[in-house]
Amino acid sequence: MTDESPTPRTAAVIPAAGRGVRLGPGAPKALRTLNGTPILVHAVRAMAASNAVSLVVVVAPPDDTTSVKTLLTDLVLPDRTEVVVVPGGENRQESVRLGLDALPEDIGTVLVHDAARPLVPVDTVDAVIEAVREGAPAVVPALPLADTVKEVGPALREGGPQPVVATPERARLRAVQTPQGFDRATLLRAHRAIAAEGEGATDCAGLVERLGEPVVVVPGHEEAFKVTRPLDLVLAEAVLARRRANDGF
Template identity: 35%
Template sequence: MKVGAVIVSAGKSQRMNGVDKQFLKLCGKPVIAYTLDAFLACKDITPIVLVVPDDSISVYRDWLNKYYGFYEDIVVTSGGMERQYSVLNGLRALPEDIDIVVIHDGARPMVTPKLIENGIEAASKFGAAVAAVRVKDTVKRSDGQHFVERTLSRETLWSIQTPQSFRYDIIMRAHTLAMEQGYLGTDDAVLAERAGYRVKLFMGNYDNIKITTPDDVPVAEALLGQRHYESHVDSVGYRSGMGYDVHRLVDDRPLILGGVNIPFNKGLLGHSDADVLIHAIIDALLGAAALGDIGRHFPDTDDSYKDISSMRLLRQVNNLLESGGYVIGNIDATIIAEYPKLAPYIWPMRRCIASVLGLSIGQVNIKATTTEGLGFAGRQEGIAAYAVASIRKAGE
């Protein structure tokens, strides 16, 4: 199943007193960066189409270059006069073989990878699904003259959010029909409804707010401040660990680094898939938590780990850290290999690792270097990797 995303950031920010809310700083970080980080943490989503004002394309590309460096999974395209037209432009920028598309407002920075993945799962099952939360307040319908006509039952009322997820053919058909009929809807779900499709509601988050007016900014900063307290490393309770691993290059084995299958005429020899980068990261994380090393937890004498994906082992290590009350701050790793050239694969590796560990892509850094022909790596006999990781006790 191929999944793409359309993030709409083409509004004029008229209710923000002319300030471009996408680059408005929340706790020191632009609104759009929070949104993109959540989508980048879902490694199966590619590409991500960012829809921006036509006169701001170069601004966004320059910012992406500065903020992410290498962003091959993000496509920037221009929006339209209305949000609906911007979404359609984004849909048209996706490859035709996309199965599921996730549509989200760039100004909803509180979205989480889990919420995005829940929408993908619902759309793959039902065809169309939207994030929503139950209405808490009593809602009354007026008669148009500010008198109550009727009190509505809260049991059937939901407030709709994004992300909204659809089978690609469904949402394209819905948008095409709306365009033909000259209909302008308030969200993408209503277009699917008008086209005859049933839309599934899945539980959103009450803190998944949209930055619309200046009053929303302090609320968002308060929510993000709470997340920072719960999830990010500070100077209290800080711990670090280092990992190192090396594997021999041999014929007739796939070369897998950072969870990415890399085209090469040789692969790494090992009991598992021999992903030397992930093994170094695992040892760094275990070392930071004083939990031993990879051989202690996943011995090569155990046949259950034969040819296992190292990403599965990384996930198990993350579970160990969580059960011990630890959260990961950041990971920095270096791969030492003469060949192949790894620059094109660094970004997919970062996304893959961040996704498995539930981190933002900014918390994972990977570098690659050669030994200028010296040593076993220079002679292409093997590949090595170093990694350092920081963790802390949750709540400290």
């Protein structure tokens, strides 16, 4: 008798509980708008665009959970995709863990995606999922660096210039993006083994690295940039305008 157990499903966890102070005063970063639509909605749509993603868990600011649920209630998504909203924690690592706690047992592959990367193309999402399904415990999309990077030490006097202590070899460096993809069991083990300290971990793949598990890189995309400062909003609006002109997005 053959084993016909169902194929494990894929879910995306979107931590969106940050305030986004570098964007200036106002609503939480994920609720700022691009072309009149909240950044968070763009990010949810980006995950749901993948045929492999059947569940999106949004981790909302605790005091805005109700409004986020209302925002996403009437969102038009493919029939295959369910959206769940849960309250977040004190830092990103805790918020991701709370999102993981909301996953049903049949989820085998987990994506963790920054709400502040609303324009990641579906091809990048699919490439991450495929690499996990092929056996990688952790996968990150990344781009080569265009700029030379300097490692610096502390300033010799308060407010003074910082001395350069090293120049890493640029060819070996990558700028990491999201969604990052994981075998669920590996990611859960990493979150249970490594406690959040201070601001917590900013990168789930870093937690997996600290377990000694391998992390692999797939090509990222220039449109998967992070909306952090006001100028990023301008760039994101330009990308959306180009998409509308070229693809009717």
